[in-house]
Amino acid sequence: MAEDNEIDQLLEKTNLEYMLEFETQIFLDVIHKDGLVICAKGLNLDLVILNVLKVYCDPGNLVIVMNANENEEKYFVEKLNNENVYVTTYDSHTTEREDNYLSGGVHFVTTRILVLDMLKKRIPIEKVTGIIVLRAHKLLESCQEAFVLRLYRQNNKTGFIKAFSNSAQSFTVGFGHVERIMRTVFVKELYIWPRFHSLVIESLKKHQPKVSEFHIPITDKMRKIQTFLLELMNLTVKELKKNNKSVELQEISVENCLTKKFHKIFQLQMDAVWHQLSSKSQQLIADLKTLRHLMITLFYADSVSFYSLLSGYRTMEYAKTSTWVWLEPAEMLFSFVNSLLFCGDKEFNAEICPKWKCLLDLVKTEIPNDIKKSKSKEHKILILCSDSRTCHQLKEILVNGPHKYLFRRALIKKVNFKSVNKKYESYDMPRIEEEPSTSKKAKLDETTDKKEDEEDDLQNSYLLTMTQTFVESNDESLNDSEVQFEPFSQMENMNLTQICESVAQTQPTILIQTFKGGDNYISLQKTLQDLKPNFVIMYNTNITAVRELEMYEAHRQQDIPLQVFFLLHNETVEEQSYLTSLRREKEAFEHLIETKSKMVRSRGSRWQIGTSASYCRES
Known part of the structure; x- marks a missing residue:
């Protein structure tokens, strides 16, 4: 007692x-x-x-x-x-x-x-x-x-x-x-x-967010490239197991290679026997990691980045050590990847990620229409993605548009092309100087970043504001040209609560952030409590983030539920990785x-x- x-x-x-x-x-x-x-x-x-x-x-x-x-x-x-x-x-x-x-x-x-x-x-x-x-x-x-x-x-x-x-x-x-x-x-x-x-x-059932799932089919070109990469991974796994019959390699499978925890699982499995493996087996393991990185880049990056990354592996120096580049699926992959960027005679016409169109439709049409119907004065949108590179990518797409982003990436990656498709000519692009050779090579002029990449400037979060207040518009819907986004320049010197207070209540705010959040937050839960978003867009899937959203809504206990939009690619690595993670945790x-x-x-x-x-x- x-x-x-x-x-x-x-x-x-x-x-x-x-x-x-x-x-x-x-x-x-x-x-x-x-x-x-x-x-x-x-x-x-x-x-x-x-x-x-x-x-x-x-x-x-x-x-x-x-x-x-x-x-x-x-x-x-x-x-x-x-x-x-x-x-x-x-x-x-x-x-x-x-x-x-x-x-x-x-x-x-x-x-x-x-x-x-x-x-x-x-x-x-x-x-x-x-x-x-x-x-x-x-x-x-x-x-x-x-x-x-x-x-x-x-x-x-x-x-x-x-x-x-x-x-x-x-x-x-x-x-x-x-x-x-x-x-x-x-x-x-x-x-x-x-x-x-x-x-x-x-x-968690008492108060649940309102969930909308958008199942976005991938393009035929992406599906074909995915097939080639899966075939290469399957052949590499078979060769690895064939050369190491005495080693327990049950966890090494194509399915597990696609999961987020692959490196940790692999390290725990192989640490004890790593010294027993031949140099060929160790190279096969390195090839698996390379192929997995290519697969992730295909779905999480953009067509220009994937093309540039894959082209880097098509060299004699790399082929001397890695065997996958000599396989038949690899040859078909190298031949087919050009179709991602070019059409006709080296005409630059990069394929746009299917998720981008859905994202732009949400932030420029669907969500604005929902906000017009609501009586709330504050309009805050949170976009969650997997890493800082994707975070920067989405910021550039919303601010400059997908075509300008892809063209700029082509300039940074020094992609050679002879002409530009009409889709890109309508944008204010940097000029293209002619090289002495027959082909044209895009160069960066004074108006563009002269760095080879923006990786030094990548952040875990970006804040955007809409330049035009659609709440006061009498139109039922808005065209893409009527909604524009501008970066919030003072974000580095202010915390999230101060930022939200400084932005006008009638001015919609968009925060793009990785699942882990910025350095100022111990978790996504802290971000949700500070921002108090009305809409959340899950650009990538993540088990932890999904449950944190459930926890946030259960604690919030409001009559108007939080609206969550999931952007999912069907029958892809992203979906398979998410389901595999759920199964492994269970x-x-x-x-x-x-x-x-x-x-x-x-x-x-x-x-x-x-x-x-x-x-x-x-x-």
């Missing part, structure tokens, strides 16, 4: 009403009993961890947070807004650190400093209230975290240890990985929270649930099921 009263007093410092049901359950579980919490990607535990920190953010407690990155430290310090929160860095003096430890509160400390301070007896280990471990799946990668926890537990038998992770797949690698992590963290309870957990489904959680059941059966009361044991399929 005394323990329950003490916990009730601690809970008075928290804000449980704002949390969803499953977040509240996770919070209550880890407060009552220490354990390892494994959540699905996208089900962010920021709010749970924040409330745990609020419980112990007091001079009478000394709590240490491990494995937090710089952005997370800033986020938690800002949210706690308490003088009893300390961020320990190498700049702080040893005496200052000692005084801070004796002052109690919450301390964000790097592992190296923790090891040093514990060995030097600067931290009163016996008085530490507890340790919170973030990214628990990385504990076995470095011995320092494990060493800190062992030092702590040897000198302090009563303090708590609470560990969190959102990477279920990391716990399925190797033999007994979960048990080893739990022994390292000195906990007995394992809490598993997949997306298909019944309580998670109930919590298999990882099923493995964890089975492992947990074995723990309960073999060790009895020493292990606890933790939370609800009811699960159902993710819809």
Whole structure:
């Protein structure tokens, strides 16, 4: 009873009403009993961890947070807004650190400093209230975290240890990985929270965004190129397995090569036997990575970039080491790729990505029409994409148009052509100077960037504003020429909240951002809270981002739902990669649930099921 009263007093410092049901359950579980919490990607535990920190953010407690990155430290310090929160860095003096430890509160400390301070007896280990471990799946990668926890537990038998992770797949690698992590963290309870957990489904179903899916077919040329690349990958995988029959290569398949985690899966599989592989096998592995990069470039970049990249591999120097360029599908690929850029006698007529047209229709027609019908004064659009290169690409397309972007890329990549199609002549293009040879080569003049590429200027986010306010227009729809976009030049000197306040309420705002966000955000969730968008366009698919949007809408609980538009290519690598990632995560959680059941059966009361044991399929 005394323990329950003490916990009730601690809970008075928290804000449980704002949390969803499953977040509240996770919070209550880890407060009552220490354990390892494994959540699905996208089900962010920021709010749970924040409330745990609020419980112990007091001079009478000394709590240490491990494995937090710089952005997370800033986020938690800002949210706690308490003088009893300390961020320990190498700049702080040893005496200052000692005084801070004796002052109690919450301390964000790097592992190296923790090891040093514990060995030097600067931290009163016996008085530490507890340790919170973030990214628990990385504990076995470095011995320092494990060493800190062992030092702590040897000198302090009563303090708590609470560990969190959102990477279920990391716990399925190797033999007994979960048990080893739990022994390292000195906990007995394992809490598993997949997306298909019944309580998670109930919590997110109450308030769901309005979703519209646009299934965009790829062009016949892209489909044919994809076929050639898949054939090359299949032949390379077969050759690799043929030359290494004694090595276990079940994970090395064309399907897995297309997934986002291919490099990590491959490294875990091959690290132990890498020294046994012949130089030919190692080259085949390098060829797989090259072919995968080509496949991603085909769908995530543009036709000019793909053409330039593929042309770089058609050299005698590269052919001496790589064998895939000699295969029949490669020869057909090299011959066919010209059709992406040219028609007739070297006439530049680059093929436009099918997604671009759909994106332009959304931001210039569909969304403006929806805004006209709504009574909201603020109009904010968030476009999410995979990487900074795609982010810059979309900014250029909205500001300058797809034809001007492709032509500029051709100039930067030094693509040779004899003439330009009429589609490009209508734009204000840089002039083309004639070379002494029979062909014409485009050169950059003073009005264009003289760098070979814009990669030095790539950012994780761009803000655009519409130059014409369509809300005041009496027309039912707008033509492309009536809507223009301009970059917001002051973004570097302002945070997102200040930017949104500075832009006029009647002026629509578009933020283009990668899934991971900029340096100022610890996650997409922070961006959504600051921007409060009315519309979200998923230019690329990502499991984590989809679930973060669900979490944001569930917390928002507004009558007018958030509108989300998905742009999907059918029967492509993008779709296959997304489905494979879902399947692999589901298999990882099923493995964890089975492992947990074995723990309960073999060790009895020493292990606890933790939370609800009811699960159902993710819809």
